[in-house]
Amino acid sequence: xxxxxxxxxxxxxxxxxxxxxxxxxxxxxxxxxxxxxxxxxxxxxxxxxxxxxxxxxxxxxxxxxxxxxxxxxxxxxxxxxxxxxxxxxxxxxxxxxxxxxxxxxxxxxxxxxxxxxxxxxxxxxxxxxxxxxxxxxxxxxxxxxxxxxxxxxxxxxxxxxxxxxxxxxxxxxxxxxxxxxxxxxxxxxxxxxxxxxxxxxxxxxxxxxxxxxxxxxxxxxxxxxxxxxxxxxxxxxxxxxxxxxxxx
Amino acid sequence: xxxxxxxxxxxxxxxxxxxxxxxxxxxxxxxxxxxxxxxxxxxxxxxxxxxxxxxxxxxxxxxxxxxxxxxxxxxxxxxxxxxxxxxxxxxxxxxxxxxxxxxxxxxxxxxxxxxxxxxxxxxxxxxxxxxxxxxxxxxxxxxxxxxxxx
Numbered sequence: 001x002x003x004x005x006x007x008x009x010x011x012x013x014x015x016x017x018x019x020x021x022x023x024x025x026x027x028x029x030x031x032x033x034x035x036x037x038x039x040x041x042x043x044x045x046x047x048x049x050x051x052x053x054x055x056x057x058x059x060x061x062x063x064x065x066x067x068x069x070x071x072x073x074x075x076x077x078x079x080x081x082x083x084x085x086x087x088x089x090x091x092x093x094x095x096x097x098x099x100x101x102x103x104x105x106x107x108x109x110x111x112x113x114x115x116x117x118x119x120x121x122x123x124x125x126x127x128x129x130x131x132x133x134x135x136x137x138x139x140x141x142x143x144x145x146x147x148x149x150x151x152x153x154x155x156x157x158x159x160x161x162x163x164x165x166x167x168x169x170x171x172x173x174x175x176x177x178x179x180x181x182x183x184x185x186x187x188x189x190x191x192x193x194x195x196x197x198x199x200x201x202x203x204x205x206x207x208x209x210x211x212x213x214x215x216x217x218x219x220x221x222x223x224x225x226x227x228x229x230x231x232x233x234x235x236x237x238x239x240x241x242x243x244x245x246x247x248x
Numbered sequence: 249x250x251x252x253x254x255x256x257x258x259x260x261x262x263x264x265x266x267x268x269x270x271x272x273x274x275x276x277x278x279x280x281x282x283x284x285x286x287x288x289x290x291x292x293x294x295x296x297x298x299x300x301x302x303x304x305x306x307x308x309x310x311x312x313x314x315x316x317x318x319x320x321x322x323x324x325x326x327x328x329x330x331x332x333x334x335x336x337x338x339x340x341x342x343x344x345x346x347x348x349x350x351x352x353x354x355x356x357x358x359x360x361x362x363x364x365x366x367x368x369x370x371x372x373x374x375x376x377x378x379x380x381x382x383x384x385x386x387x388x389x390x391x392x393x394x395x396x397x398x
């Protein structure tokens with residue numbers, strides 16, 4: 001227990017975090033690339049076509065992982081925001097700011113791939129359906145955090161305002177998740193189920209799970225790289241950074 | 249925990265709980281407007297407005313599709329297994345449109361209770377399987393009129 005707390009305290013120290021995240025990225029990046037390549041080849045080449053949609057269903061190997069991680073990433077941002085508000089740890093501000101653009105890109109990918117799939121399957125690019133509209137709100141929330149953070153000259157005030165916005169926005173996540181069950185929507189209910197049998201055949205499910213794992217890692221690596229870049233900028237005059245980067 | 253931090257923790261929890269309650273109540277109040285479409289039973293019961301554009305969703309009734317021989321006009325019925333409503337549509341239907349499949353149609357109800365549709369969307373369900381598995385399940389699931397052929 002004591003060791004865990006020491007570890008958590010160390011995460012707040014920029015030199016220690018910079019060294020730790022460097023090692024982490026060096027290991028996670030090859031695994032991410034490997035899983036992305038494996039999942040994409042398996043899903044696009046090996047998995048069988050669907051009995052109704054043919055090959056167009058294969059967009060789920062991008063659409064579903066992007067959407068799942070966009071939702072999970074919001075909680076990462078919200079937890080960082082809460083830590084920033086309560087404990088005033090600067091590293092939490094950096095994590096919150098780093099998660100926002102990555103989450104926005106993932107939400108954007110989910111919206112665009114959904115539209116591309118919707119046109120041949122439903123017959124429309126866009127429908128003001130509960131699931132799709134709440135996902136669009138998520139996209140604006142992510143972009144709103146980026147915009148709000150950059151609007152402040154004082155970064156401590158920026159972090160405070162963004163943390164409040166992020167925390168209020170968390171209410172949207174369960175709405176997105178349950179929208180297809182609560183309301184009549186055009187978007188189909190979830191095929192992946194935590195309990196019980198999934199409505200997707202095993203031969204199509206395994207590559208999807210690989211892609212979801214790959215997107216989680218991609219999110220982690222992207223956020224860590226963004227945080228490292230931000231630390232380099234914030235501490236550009238610090239001696240520990242100059243020593244580590246080998247510049248004097 | 250430090251008292252100041254404890255106070256901030258309570259404040260943060262309150263922000264999350266109160267904003268969730270507020271938005272939850274708003275969504276509850278608007279619950280009928282968030283639905284994308286009306287099911288046939290509500291249209292038959294007269295809950296859908298007559299002189300406004302509405303959306304109607306349900307399953308296409310087996311054997312109800314009638315296509316005009318010289319035009320693009322199609323008439324069919326949709327059901328939610330409680331009631332059914334007739335739809336008339338003139339235009340190209342989506343690929344997944346078939347008997348026994350879900351659709352959402354947008355249009356106005358005429359005085360006879362027929363929906364004159366301006367757009368018909370196919371509603372896909374959550375089931376994904378290879379064609380061989382679908383063939384093996386034939387009999388358990390509604391047969392589709394347009395199975396995928398490689």
